[in-house]
Amino acid sequence: MGAWGPAISSNDTYADIYSEFFDLYNDGLEVTDISKKLIDENQDTINDTDDCNNFWFALAKAQWECRQLDETLLNRVKEIIETGADLEVWRNLEAEEKDIKKRKVNLEKYLTALQTERPKAKARKKKIIRQPVFEKGDCLTFKLENGNYGGAVVLEAIKDTEYGHNLIATTRINQANKPTKKDFENASVLLINYGNWDNKEMIQWYLPIRHKKIANQIETVDNMEVQIEYDINDSMDGFVADFDIWIVQVADQQFESEKTKPLLNNNRTIKEVTKKKKWQFWK
Structure with a gap:
């Protein structure tokens, strides 16, 4: 109910x-x-x-x-x-x-x-068509609470829709120097196991409803090739509207948690979520 x-x-x-x-x-x-x-x-x-x-x-x-x-x-x-x-x-x-x-x-x-007749019918609203704030393949960096740089990769950009969705994979980048394209290509997807989370993979659809308040804290470092096409209608990934909370703060909390609660090394790599698998043939 x-x-x-x-x-x-x-x-x-x-x-x-x-x-x-x-x-x-x-x-x-x-x-x-x-x-x-x-x-x-x-x-x-x-x-x-x-x-x-x-x-x-x-x-x-x-x-x-x-x-x-x-x-x-x-x-x-x-x-x-x-x-x-x-x-x-x-x-x-x-x-x-x-x-x-x-x-x-x-x-x-x-x-x-x-049982009371309404004076007039509700007018149809014209939908506003929006574009995503990031391009597919964008490598995003931002400052973490510990002073290091964190990172995320944009796996998809759904254009000409009501919301302008981006599918974003938060990475395990946590380093003193600003990450390069190579760092993103070699990174793993962030898993979280703090609190009640049980190794949740942080790949989420981002709705930039409140993006303006965080936009100046995010830098696009480079752009990488994403060969996989992600369909929002077939996706099981969650939807979030706050980049600072669900990407930046989540990374902060996970890295802090790992000081006392180690994480099993079973993360997918960024290569796995961006590159199509090649067919292999054996004799």
């Missing part, structure tokens, strides 16, 4: 469905087509008695904002609320009584809003 409060929108499912609805809406899809797509693709949630109400609440609110609230959906939501079915879910999940009371008030306000 992933609830963080009794408000209608205060849970992961509602937030995800509502956000995806308007992503598709802003892409130009029709409300009926969006609704069908979301229903078809979220059958697991719809069949989950603890979470299905949040799905229908989000879909109904999104349709209402577009002035295209389906009557069948409105009746479904109305029944969920008026029969107390949603409050029963909260009780079964052992929510505190004070939160259940707040939820009840929020449900009633929500239903009243749905």
Whole structure:
């Protein structure tokens, strides 16, 4: 369920469905087509008695904002609320009584809003197309807390998208002299094992939402060839928006941790994540 409060929108499912609805809406899809797509693709949630109400609440609110609230959906939501079915879910999940009371008030306000016609449909937003801040193959350096230089390599640059993603591999570079292209080519990918991390490889998609505050602390030393093409849609790597926290500070914390907690030497090299494997033939 992933609830963080009794408000209608205060849970992961509602937030995800509502956000995806308007992503598709802003892409130009029709409300009926969006609704069908979301229903078809979220059958697991719809069949989950603890979470299905949040799905229908989000879909109904999104349709209402577009002035295209389906009557069948409105009746479904109305029944969920008026029969107390949603409050029963909260009780079964052992929510505190004070939160259940707040939820009840929020449900009633929500239903009243749905039954009131919105003055005009929500306008579609024109998406801003952004470019990544780094080029594929860029070798980036920055100062670490210990006064040494750290480094990262840009494995991919996704252009002409809403966010401008870069896939960045943080390296184990930790040296007094500014790293050269050769240093990057011979480096290994940083693994972290401090705290609760269990040898996590630090390759992440970077969204430069707050890049301006850190831009002057990053220097592009050189550019290296990256033969591998990385597809963001097929990637299991995480997404981060703070270069200073998820790249610089993480490297700082790992190197500090290794003073007392050694790291097993099983890192992939930068060559392994940039070069295509050559076929080998044996007789």
